[in-house]
């Protein structure tokens with residue numbers, strides 16, 4: 909499931925929220941996209957699924973002073 913996407917080695921990907929307060933960088937090759945339909949993901953997104961393609965150790969938060977963090981499960985934290 910964590911197989912890297914071919915052709916992305918050595919690349920990084922920047923992104924952020926719509927207002928620009930939060931900026932992040934994903935380093936290292938992204939893994940295959942993981943789609944989750946669990947009840948936590950439904951509540952966190954307000955949608956019928958959530959997608960992820962970045963290993964936690966490859967995620968760098970560049971800006972996000974307005975973020976508040978909370979434990980969304982026994983093993984994860986979410987910022988909003």
Ligand SMILES: [Zn+2]
Nearest residue numbers: 944945946949
């Ligand atoms: Zn989930």
